Amino acid sequence: MEEHTDFVRFKRGKLRQPKNIIKIKRTSTPDDVAAVLAKERNRDNNKHTKGDDEEDEAKEYGDVLDFGGEVSGKNRHITHGFHLVEGKMKHGMEDFLVAENRKMKGYDLGLYAIFDGHSGRKVAQYLHTHLFHNILKEVIIIEPDFWENPASALKRAYKKTDNEILKNVVGARGGSTAVTAILINQKQLVVANVGDSRAVLCRNGEVKQITVDHDPLKRKEKKMVESKGGFVSEKPGNIPRVDGQLAMTRAFGDAKLKEHITVEPDVTIEKIDKETEFIVLASDGLWKVTSNEEVADCIREMKSGQKAAEELIEEALLRGSKDDISCVVVKLG
Known part of the structure; x- marks a missing residue:
């Protein structure tokens, strides 16, 4: 049985055509998201309160802040939003995501991620619960100077999580991409990825891909x-x-091929300045049918990260994307 240490709040949104578009607010545990996608599509708000173990976890690895995806700093107002839609591939939803804000050791952190599973959902589901936990554990216990040199800590956390997956989660088949982004004090963005889920950043009107498609x-x-x-x-x-x-x-899991692939991520560090407009993370269900520039043009004038995420998925559906699509948009005002 998996150990779940985070907590989650959901808010059901209106279903938009096609019917399998689901709007989910503040996701941080995969079982709850899976339940929403698979079994609870017609339910209203589903709230989960932290228990004693989760309170202890929050104290150790940071408090999840309850401000509905918005945060204001001295110079910036940031809003994030996210959206998911199950595709038409007849394998069930295999995408998971994270979009939350935390305070830890005096730092304001935005934690964002996309996990696109293949040959099953188990690996992506495990990453959804455990990868940021392992990253923050590396930061606190092993490498407190993460803020100056994050690449080695991220690579260790990715490798440790993959070892857990290969040992306890999945057999020869089944894996997942991962793109994770940590926004530190609204000033620095640390991005790591394996696979073909992608992150782009728009600065001063120019869009830049900040991950590597493997x-x-x-x-x-x-x-x-x-x-x-x-x-x-x-x-x-x-x-x-x-x-x-x-x-x-590069991917998590995929034990049958592990001798010939790797889980070592590419790591990129970007300065977030006044010219930085937004960040988009998405699975390849979006990128297969839209270019980086088209994504940027689609949401450039939008103020809300939530509306931007919904618009991108709607556009991908109009262009005929049949894969699962998940998207996180961070707008910097």
């Missing part, structure tokens, strides 16, 4: 796979795959 055909990625004894297939009419199976070179 495409098997990219020279660096293909060389890495081959150096481990694997191969990349390039069959006509099909997407490139590691060992003819996986459409990415």
Whole structure:
């Protein structure tokens, strides 16, 4: 049985066409999100109160702040929003996300993530509960100078979480992408990713991709796979795959292919200044049908992160995306 240490608040929104679009507020535990997506689509507000164990967890790893996705600092007003829709792939919803704010050790943290599962939902579900927990544990216990040099702590947390998954969560099949972003004091953004979920940032009207799509055909990625004894297939009419199976070179889980892929993330650090307008994290259900520039143009004039996230998913559906789609938008006023 999985141990769940965070808490969650939901607020049901109106269903918009198609019927499987669901609006979820303040998500931080996967079982509750899974219940909403799979079993509780017609229920009203579902509130969960922290118990003693969760209170202890909050004290150790930071309090989740209850301000509905908005926070104001000395110079900025930040609002985040998120949206998910189940695709038409007949495998059930496999996307999970995180969008929350915490205070920890005197730092204001925005925690954002997208987890896009494949060959099942278990890995993405586990990441949803445990990855930020492991990252913050690395920060507090092992590397208190995270704020100056976060890359090594993030890589250790990713590896530790993957080891837990391979040992306790999933067998030979099943894995997930991950893109995580930590906004520190509204001034610095630390982003890590494996797989093809993506993050972009818009600054002074220019959009910048701040993650790496781990495409098997990219020279660096293909060389890495081959150096481990694997191969990349390039069959006509099909997407490139590691060992003819996986459409990415980096992922959590996927034990059958682990000797030939890696869970080591690419880590990027971005300065957040007055020219920074917004940040978008999304699964490939969005990026398959829209470019970075089109995403930026779609939401550039919007003030609300929530409305922006909903608009992006609606646009992806209009363009024929059939995959699960999850999206987090952080707007910086």
